[in-house]
Amino acid sequence: MTAGKTGRTGKPAGRVRLGLAGLLGFAALLELAPRAGVVPERYAPPTSRIVAALVEQAGEQRFWTALADTARTWATGLAIAVVAGVALGVLIGATPLLRAATASTIEFLRPIPSVALIPLVVVLYGATRSSTLVLVVYAAFWQVLVQVLHGVADIDPVARETALSYRLGRWARVRWLVWPTALPYAMTGVRLAASVALILTITGELVIGSPGLGREIAVAQTSGAVPQMYALVLVTGLVGVAANLVTRGAERRVLAWHPSVRAEVPV
Amino acid sequence: MRRNLTALLFVTALLSTAACGGSTTPAPSQPGQPDKVTVGVIPILDVAPIYLGEQQGFFSSRDIDLTLTPAQGGAAIVPAVVSGQYQFGFSNVISLLLAQSTGLPLKVVSNGNNSTGVDEDFAALMVKADSPITSPADLAGKTVAANTLKNIVETSVRASVRKAGGDAAAVRFTELPFPDQPAALEAGRVDAVFVVEPFQQAVLAQGGRKIASSYVDAAPNLAVALYFTSQQLIAANPDLVRRFTEAMKESLAYADSHPDEARAIIGTYTQIAPEVIAKLTLPKWPAEINRESVRTLADLATEDGLLTKPADVDALLP
Numbered sequence: 001m002t003a004g005k006t007g008r009t010g011k012p013a014g015r016v017r018l019g020l021a022g023l024l025g026f027a028a029l030l031e032l033a034p035r036a037g038v039v040p041e042r043y044a045p046p047t048s049r050i051v052a053a054l055v056e057q058a059g060e061q062r063f064w065t066a067l068a069d070t071a072r073t074w075a076t077g078l079a080i081a082v083v084a085g086v087a088l089g090v091l092i093g094a095t096p097l098l099r100a101a102t103a104s105t106i107e108f109l110r111p112i113p114s115v116a117l118i119p120l121v122v123v124l125y126g127a128t129r130s131s132t133l134v135l136v137v138y139a140a141f142w143q144v145l146v147q148v149l150h151g152v153a154d155i156d157p158v159a160r161e162t163a164l165s166y167r168l169g170r171w172a173r174v175r176w177l178v179w180p181t182a183l184p185y186a187m188t189g190v191r192l193a194a195s196v197a198l199i200l201t202i203t204g205e206l207v208i209g210s211p212g213l214g215r216e217i218a219v220a221q222t223s224g225a226v227p228q229m230y231a232l233v234l235v236t237g238l239v240g241v242a243a244n245l246v247t248r249g250a251e252r253r254v255l256a257w258h259p260s261v262r263a264e265v266p267v
Numbered sequence: 268m269r270r271n272l273t274a275l276l277f278v279t280a281l282l283s284t285a286a287c288g289g290s291t292t293p294a295p296s297q298p299g300q301p302d303k304v305t306v307g308v309i310p311i312l313d314v315a316p317i318y319l320g321e322q323q324g325f326f327s328s329r330d331i332d333l334t335l336t337p338a339q340g341g342a343a344i345v346p347a348v349v350s351g352q353y354q355f356g357f358s359n360v361i362s363l364l365l366a367q368s369t370g371l372p373l374k375v376v377s378n379g380n381n382s383t384g385v386d387e388d389f390a391a392l393m394v395k396a397d398s399p400i401t402s403p404a405d406l407a408g409k410t411v412a413a414n415t416l417k418n419i420v421e422t423s424v425r426a427s428v429r430k431a432g433g434d435a436a437a438v439r440f441t442e443l444p445f446p447d448q449p450a451a452l453e454a455g456r457v458d459a460v461f462v463v464e465p466f467q468q469a470v471l472a473q474g475g476r477k478i479a480s481s482y483v484d485a486a487p488n489l490a491v492a493l494y495f496t497s498q499q500l501i502a503a504n505p506d507l508v509r510r511f512t513e514a515m516k517e518s519l520a521y522a523d524s525h526p527d528e529a530r531a532i533i534g535t536y537t538q539i540a541p542e543v544i545a546k547l548t549l550p551k552w553p554a555e556i557n558r559e560s561v562r563t564l565a566d567l568a569t570e571d572g573l574l575t576k577p578a579d580v581d582a583l584l585p
Contacts, residue, residue: 042473043450126352127307127338209338218339219310221446224465225538 045227054231063216070201070212070239073129077136078197082190085141089148089186094178099149110146114139114200118207129211132204139200140193144186151185152178184258187251194247195240202236213239301332302507306494307344307356310337310537312389312464313380313492314357315529316552318536320518329510337536340415345371349497355511359492360564361419364578372498375584376508377515379492380550381557382482389550390463390491392427392481395452396474400459403479404433409458412443412451419491420461422567423481430484435571449473464547465539485567486560493556512585516554523552558584 031047033039057063092098114135121131155177163177205214213236220229304326308314317335320326326333336353338344344356345366357379358366366373382388392411394400400409406428413420425435443451448460449469461481462470471477482489494515501508522529529552530544539547558580565578 040450040453042469122343123346123350126347126350127336127343128352207339209336209343215337219337219536220538221444222310223538224446224449224469224543225540228538 043226045230049227050230050234053225053227054234057228057231066211066213066216067235067239069129070205070214070236073132073136073204073210073212074198074201074239074243077133077201078140078190078194080133080137081140081193081197082144084137085144085189085193086148086186089145090152090174090178090182092145093149093152093182094174106142106145106149110142112138115203115207118204122208127209131208132201132210132212135204136197136200140197143193143196144189147185147189147192148182151182154185155181184255184260187255191244191247191251194243198236198240198243301327301330302504302510303332303334304354304507304511305334305336305352307338307347307353308335309340309344309357312529312533312537312539312547313550315533315549316380316518316522317357317494317515318532319522319525319529320514322532323518323521325514325517325521326511329514331507331510331514335536345373348495349373351497351499354500354507355494355496357492357494359419360490360561361422361568361573363493363495363583364565364568364574364580365418367583368574368576368578373495373583374498374501375493375495375556376512377494378490378519378553378556379494380552381491381560382480382485382489383548383551384483384488386480386483387548388480388483389467389548390423390461390480390482391467391470391477392424392459392461392479393452393467393470393475393477394459395455396476398458398476400478402431402433403427403481403484404431406459407434407437408439410439410441412448412457412460413440414443414445414448414461416440416442417573419564420481422564422571422573423485423489424461425571426485426567427479427481431479449475464549465543467548468543468546486557486563488551488553488557489560489564490557491550519552519554523554556584 027047030044034041034044034046092102117135117138118131121134125131125134159177159181163173168176201212202214202217204210205212206218207214209215209218213232217229217232217236220226220232306317308317314335317333321333321335338347344353344358345362347353348356349371355376359379363373363375382390392403400406403424406424411424413424421440424440425438428435428438441457443457443460445462445466448457448462449466451457452460452470452475453473459478460466460470467477482491496508496511526549529549530547533539533547534541534544561584562580565574565580568574569577
């Protein structure tokens, strides 16, 4: 609110420039620290060597295959989690009996860290994409479900009474009452789930060895190829930024009518 | 009751969403169709022969459609082979002896790799340049980094200490993955490391010294790792297992006699820098298993308390 549209950093171009300056400063710091001997160069190579290793990797087919594998696991896992989370969230949230019956179970299952399931999924599915997908779905699902449950509970009582007075049917109530109320919550859930899904995708690949960037990081590490390893780590960061941009773009589009978006200053 | 049921259904539903493909019961070969075989390997130089054999067509000529899946270690490979996700796997001898002692239905089908048998080996016990330690006997009371505790590294390092006349029981081990060991040694966080290639080259490059070749000290021409399968697959498709063993023998012999091609293939499945690959000491890849060395390792593991009862080596080996 305070910076507003007229503030010094308010203009989109100005913000982007500041953001880039911050990034470049960080890169320069990582370039200088090993060169000045603050950290050993052998194990913390300067930025320029990491970027050179990245350029080299970008010329190899196996890098793009790994990137595509990671993107596919992430998108599939997120899609399953969102569909299941929204469907079950609306169903459970709109049925008081179901909500009371599942509340404690959800609170019990939700805090189980997905990575704790690794031994289980390895035995069930081996070092396959399915293993990683289970972790991704499990972690991302709760983010969406809990948000949708909160959203459904947030329905304005007056709106609900009105809907009942007008004798809206079950489906009409879901469409015109529950959905618009829960949607902003659900979108927040999707945004949270997108980051969590990416974390679990990379973790699964790294630890279980299913195909993707995580496994390439593990191979580079096992090979003592330090700059290559950091280059891949850098790529996972870029994938995270891209994932965030996509979900925020989707949020803005879906919630264009909502006050929170209408008031928001474009980045 | 109802809550429990909901929870159960829920987890089942979640798990089944990801249950696409992957039959767990070994199927008999289809006539005229190559067998699809997945092998769990560790992306290190030890497994160069199977990559080379795949490239040379030793598997396809025996109707084996080979998929090599790199895994982080034996801990991920053994359960996947037992559950039928992989048909074959690669693991070190001690891990296999330990798995067998817990009753897992495993059977070795082929040799993996051996120590060179001479002082210049692909694995070494190493110390810092300025370390006062000159012999494994000096390691009593000191800390040695091992990639996995209670495994082949402990057994081999203790064998070196014993051979040098030191107190093997007084060596302390701390768990540290191979890639982290050179840095830990340089920073003085451990007194010695036991590393395999390419990390032997990394320690040498930072001025480290080798004080023993522990795999060589443990047994003459020690078999370090082996390829194995599950008893279920042997029962369901003995012909496939026979063909895999033949293909492996040809691959091992080929790799052992063509070290330059082995070095070239290592560059394809690892990220080891080309200049390092040229310097690596390669393991030996004999086609036959050195049974005597497996027995020696089993005895050492029993002596060190890794195995609580003597292993049935003949039941594990083919």
